[in-house]
Amino acid sequence: xxxxxxxxxxxxxxxxxxxxxxxxxxxxxxxxISRGLACSFDDAMERLRKIQEKKGSNYSKHFDLLxxxxxxxxxxxxxxxxxxxxxxxxxxMAPYPEVLGVLMRLHDKGHKLxxxxxxxxxxxxxxxxxLGLDMYFDKVYVAKQKNRAFYEHIMKREKVAGKExxxxxxxxxKDTWPAMLAGMYTxxxxxxxxxxxxxxxxxxxxxxxxxxxxxIIEKL
Amino acid sequence: xxxxxxxxxxxxxxxxxxxxxxxxxxxxxxxxISRGLACSFDDAMERLRKIQEKKGSNYSKHFDLLxxxxxxxxxxxxxxxxxxxxxxxxxxMAPYPEVLGVLMRLHDKGHKLxxxxxxxxxxxxxxxxxLGLDMYFDKVYVAKQKNRAFYEHIMKREKVAGKExxxxxxxxxKDTWPAMLAGMYTxxxxxxxxxxxxxxxxxxxxxxxxxxxxxIIEKL
Numbered sequence: 251x252x253x254x255x256x257x258x259x260x261x262x263x264x265x266x267x268x269x270x271x272x273x274x275x276x277x278x279x280x281x282x283i284s285r286g287l288a289c290s291f292d293d294a295m296e297r298l299r300k301i302q303e304k305k306g307s308n309y310s311k312h313f314d315l316l317x318x319x320x321x322x323x324x325x326x327x328x329x330x331x332x333x334x335x336x337x338x339x340x341x342x343m344a345p346y347p348e349v350l351g352v353l354m355r356l357h358d359k360g361h362k363l364x365x366x367x368x369x370x371x372x373x374x375x376x377x378x379x380x381l382g383l384d385m386y387f388d389k390v391y392v393a394k395q396k397n398r399a400f401y402e403h404i405m406k407r408e409k410v411a412g413k414e415x416x417x418x419x420x421x422x423x424k425d426t427w428p429a430m431l432a433g434m435y436t437x438x439x440x441x442x443x444x445x446x447x448x449x450x451x452x453x454x455x456x457x458x459x460x461x462x463x464x465x466i467i468e469k470l
Numbered sequence: 471x472x473x474x475x476x477x478x479x480x481x482x483x484x485x486x487x488x489x490x491x492x493x494x495x496x497x498x499x500x501x502x503i504s505r506g507l508a509c510s511f512d513d514a515m516e517r518l519r520k521i522q523e524k525k526g527s528n529y530s531k532h533f534d535l536l537x538x539x540x541x542x543x544x545x546x547x548x549x550x551x552x553x554x555x556x557x558x559x560x561x562x563m564a565p566y567p568e569v570l571g572v573l574m575r576l577h578d579k580g581h582k583l584x585x586x587x588x589x590x591x592x593x594x595x596x597x598x599x600x601l602g603l604d605m606y607f608d609k610v611y612v613a614k615q616k617n618r619a620f621y622e623h624i625m626k627r628e629k630v631a632g633k634e635x636x637x638x639x640x641x642x643x644k645d646t647w648p649a650m651l652a653g654m655y656t657x658x659x660x661x662x663x664x665x666x667x668x669x670x671x672x673x674x675x676x677x678x679x680x681x682x683x684x685x686i687i688e689k690l
Contacts, residue, residue: 285604327604330595341561375550384505384547 254467255410256356257366257391257434259419260374262442263460265345265381269442274339278313281335285328289320345381346441348461353386355464365390366404366417368424396424401432416467418460420444426453435470437463474687475630476576477586477611477654479639480594482662483680485565485601489662494559498533501555505548509540565601566661568681573606575684585610586624586637588644616644621652636687638680640664646673655690657683 261267279287279294287294297319301312313332317325356363363386367374371392378384389408393400405415412433419425421444426436430452438453439460449456455466481487499507499514507514517539521532533552537545576583583606587594591612598604609628613620625635632653639645641664646656650672658673659680669676675686 285599326592327595327599327610330592331599331604334596334599337557338561341558372546372550375547376554379505379547379551379554384551390547 252414254361254470255364255408255415256361256467257364257404257415257417257429259421259425260365260367260377262420262444263418263425263439264349264383265343265377267442270339270343274336277339278332278336282313282317282328282332285331286325287317287320287328294320341380343377343380345383346459348459349383352460352463353383356467357386359464361467363387364404366393366396366401366429367391368393368396396428398428398431401429401434405432405434416470418463422447422449422452430454437466472634474581474690475584475628475635476581476687477584477624477635477637477649479641479645480585480587480597482640482664483638483645483659484569484603485563485597487662490559490563494556497559498552498556502533502537502548502552505551506545507537507540507548514540561600563597563600565603566679568679569603572680572683573603576687577606579684581687583607584624586613586616586621586649587611588613588616616648618648618651621649621654625652636690638683642667642669642672650674657686
């Protein structure tokens, strides 16, 4: 079997990102209520959702806004309690249970493993290190936006052809479809926030977890 | 015995700040070396010291600079590993062993307990919450710079006279001397980074830890 260049997405592919973010928000809200955030848990969660929708992904400002909106004034004690609870939840993040074994088997077979992810580079490194996975990957590619050009750029940098590459991710629009356009073999894993999104025509194969990945790649 | 208004400094008064910061830096350096920082532990510590002296207190930029200086190029994997190790050390911070008991005894005696500290407000709250001490204090005063005007401002806000107040801290120049000028009774605790600094004429009393604080205050 020829050596393959295997590219993985991180979020909701290697670990349950959506679950963790919800749990981190819940723990933060509980910590803030215990320090004086003056509303119910459900109200606070709803307000936080609205702030997140309006403001994007910088959570510390979210908590600031939530406190100001709810209590009518700034209170850094409450904000600090929320941030600590949020980070403590993040400290407990772990990969999906099958991930470590699968990466080790692929690595032992002589495949080259890469990350191809979207986001802020240091934040993606932070996740890989906390997950204990950083040493399994030859290189990490981080794009501001995952599109066909990003996957073409990677292949050029690695001096490989599309047919030598496999891209695995949860999002048809970001992970499999643009990689497919760039000529890679693509596998969509159905889990996380985008589980219900259709991948019809946007991935070569769909799986529910990564357990059988070594066998699938063996047969390519 | 009359009720007193008792003000505490945080750093090196309630917990061994200097020790923790050194340990956090050491753990960060070890994590960075394990991810490819190309120098010895001692060299890295010395370089980090120099960067800290030159640049002030924003540690994430320190690690960035250290990696660039040492390896000749940016490497966010190494930086992320350093930041994680640094924060994990911070997560383990704990008060000096006698602190919790002393605060509880003072609180039970009906004294009002406050924090009077210098620094960035949210960072000081972060420490108090991680130390598990935030609920013992009626209010937290944070100054950009601790001087006589700061202590006078506190007394005005609390509507109390100097003779009803006690200020406890490790630094003669920041904690006891300016509070003394403002009319407070001052107690200097000799520990941490400034242990060897003389408090001659700059504090009413010197102690080595907080164990006997309730008795000292009883006799005022």
